[in-house]
Amino acid sequence: MRAYVYDDIPGDQRLPHDSGNPISLNTLGELGVIYKTIPIDEDKQWEKEIDVFAKERGYKNRDQITVTPEGLGESYETKIKSFFDEHLHEDEEIRYILGGSGYFDVRGLTGQYNERWIRISLEKGDLIVLPAGIYHRFTVDEGNTITAMRLFQDEPKWTPYSRSAADTDARPARSQYIDEVKAAVGIQA
Numbered sequence: 755m756r757a758y759v760y761d762d763i764p765g766d767q768r769l770p771h772d773s774g775n776p777i778s779l780n781t782l783g784e785l786g787v788i789y790k791t792i793p794i795d796e797d798k799q800w801e802k803e804i805d806v807f808a809k810e811r812g813y814k815n816r817d818q819i820t821v822t823p824e825g826l827g828e829s830y831e832t833k834i835k836s837f838f839d840e841h842l843h844e845d846e847e848i849r850y851i852l853g854g855s856g857y858f859d860v861r862g863l864t865g866q867y868n869e870r871w872i873r874i875s876l877e878k879g880d881l882i883v884l885p886a887g888i889y890h891r892f893t894v895d896e897g898n899t900i901t902a903m904r905l906f907q908d909e910p911k912w913t914p915y916s917r918s919a920a921d922t923d924a925r926p927a928r929s930q931y932i933d934e935v936k937a938a939v940g941i942q943a
């Protein structure tokens with residue numbers, strides 16, 4: 755996994771957009787982002803590790819999503835544009851990469867990274883947890899293919915609330931997230 759400040763240069767969302775300014779796991783942690791790697795091995799040990807992780811965090815359901823031009827056909831471009839629309843969820847977003855690769859961009863919230871996009875490059879064996887209320891987006895990279903396990907705290911639903919809508923800043927999950935990040939970095943809420 756690599757994380758870095760997004761370069762904000764216009765261009766295809768699937769390009770790296772690497773500003774050359776790296777972001778540490780600690781900085782991601784301050785934003786509430788959890789990252790771990792569970793190598794996908796032949797003897798399926800990874801399945802046991804995923805089950806332990808899911809049980810520890812109370813994830814009740816899971817499914818699998820494949821984002822490829824072959825799999826999605828004409829809806830591929832529409833789908834990757836919809837994933838790239840800045841949004842938040844009312845629940846954690848947990849993704850374990852089973853194949854391919856892609857980028858999750860998360861919004862910085864305090865200090866020098868406030869409102870900057872932070873790009874997280876993920877590949878097979880990477881697991882990420884995005885906290886409820888974080889503004890983020892997703893894209894495949896130039897490889898145009900990713901397969902991910904989606905884990906869910908409760909029923910398997912994926913409801914994005916686009917930041918372009920008026921009310922997302924006022925959603926409870928957003929204000930709770932802001933309070934949690936400010937507490938993590940020692941800013942008075």
Ligand SMILES: CSCCC(=O)/C(O)=C/O
Binds near residue numbers: 821890892900912
């Ligand atoms: C690789 S998972 C597809 C993207 C997705 O589910 C999501 O919520 C992006 O923010």
Ligand SMILES: [Fe+2]
Binds near residue numbers: 843891914
């Ligand atoms: Fe999302």
